[in-house]
Amino acid sequence: PITMIFDQLNQISSTKPIWNKVEQALNFKESKATSEPSLTFNELEVKDLAYSINNKKVLNNVSFKVKAGEKVLLMAPSGFGKTTLLKLLAGQLTPSAGSITIDQNNLTGNWLKSHDYFGYINQKPFMFDRSLLFNLTLGKKYSEAELQNAIKLAGLYELVNEKGLDYQIGQNGNNLSGGQIQRIEIARSILAKRPILLADEATSALDNELSLQIHQVLLKNSNFAVIEVAHKISHQEKEMFDRIIDLSK
Ligand SMILES: Nc1ncnc2c1ncn2[C@@H]1O[C@H](COP(=O)(O)OP(=O)(O)O)[C@@H](O)[C@H]1O
Ligand SMILES: [Mg+2]
Numbered sequence: 275p276i277t278m279i280f281d282q283l284n285q286i287s288s289t290k291p292i293w294n295k296v297e298q299a300l301n302f303k304e305s306k307a308t309s310e311p312s313l314t315f316n317e318l319e320v321k322d323l324a325y326s327i328n329n330k331k332v333l334n335n336v337s338f339k340v341k342a343g344e345k346v347l348l349m350a351p352s353g354f355g356k357t358t359l360l361k362l363l364a365g366q367l368t369p370s371a372g373s374i375t376i377d378q379n380n381l382t383g384n385w386l387k388s389h390d391y392f393g394y395i396n397q398k399p400f401m402f403d404r405s406l407l408f409n410l411t412l413g414k415k416y417s418e419a420e421l422q423n424a425i426k427l428a429g430l431y432e433l434v435n436e437k438g439l440d441y442q443i444g445q446n447g448n449n450l451s452g453g454q455i456q457r458i459e460i461a462r463s464i465l466a467k468r469p470i471l472l473a474d475e476a477t478s479a480l481d482n483e484l485s486l487q488i489h490q491v492l493l494k495n496s497n498f499a500v501i502e503v504a505h506k507i508s509h510q511e512k513e514m515f516d517r518i519i520d521l522s523k
Contacts, residue, residue, distance in 0.1 A: 391469055
């Protein structure tokens with residue numbers, strides 16, 4: 275009985291933070307209607323950013339600026355800290371030093387402020403065990419035209435045409451290919467209409483031709499800036515960016 279009590283106490287202490295997070299998420303009310311135009315900005319400034327985890331320095335002294343509509347590629351080898359950098363920008367992590375500001379607005383470590391500015395194309399997108407439609411819109415309301423536009427731009431027309439929007443994608447999107455999951459993530463980011471798109475190896479799961487097509491969509495659109503991180507990308511795609519920064523240098 276004593277070991278059982280300890281076991282239960284352990285379970286309570288480990289599930290409580292999870293439950294707190296769930297409650298916070300359930301109580302979250304989005305302040306912006308989806309039909310509103312996206313925010314605008316002049317310049318994003320990342321200054322002397324550093325991040326450590328378990329006393330290990332992951333990033334140090336990272337500084338760069340990005341202007342509205344600009345397309346920037348950040349290159350670095352695997353394990354360098356690219357995903358960490360994007361999470362810092364999106365306010366999902368708090369840096370150990372440095373700042374992230376947009377115009378006069380300090381966003382450092384502030385997810386709530388950051389998320390109106392940043393769309394995020396995740397390296398490992400989260401899929402809900404629900405319909406294709408739900409996974410695209412995440413339960414928000416969009417006009418038919420907006421939805422069809424995002425489906426087309428993300429290269430999902432064939433899938434939607436063949437399976438329909440009510441198609442159940444299964445647990446972890448098991449009824450879809452890796453490339454289709456990635457394209458759903460890209461469609462979500464187009465629908466979200468944020469002025470800066472963070473792309474984490476956005477097309478690494480796709481074949482060359484599709485990767486090129488999607489880059490053409492993301493990089494030819496002046497409505498948003500793109501900050502993409504990658505460790506490998508074709509020469510042709512590299513040329514579509516305004517600027518390439520090699521983080522390891
Ligand atoms: N939550 C974490 N706990 C411990 N180490 C981490 C964590 N997140 C990232 N790291 C470490 O930080 C480094 C950078 O990771 P990451 O940003 O994912 O690199 P990249 O995206 O460039 O491949 C890696 O060495 C990784 O092991
Ligand atoms: Mg990564």
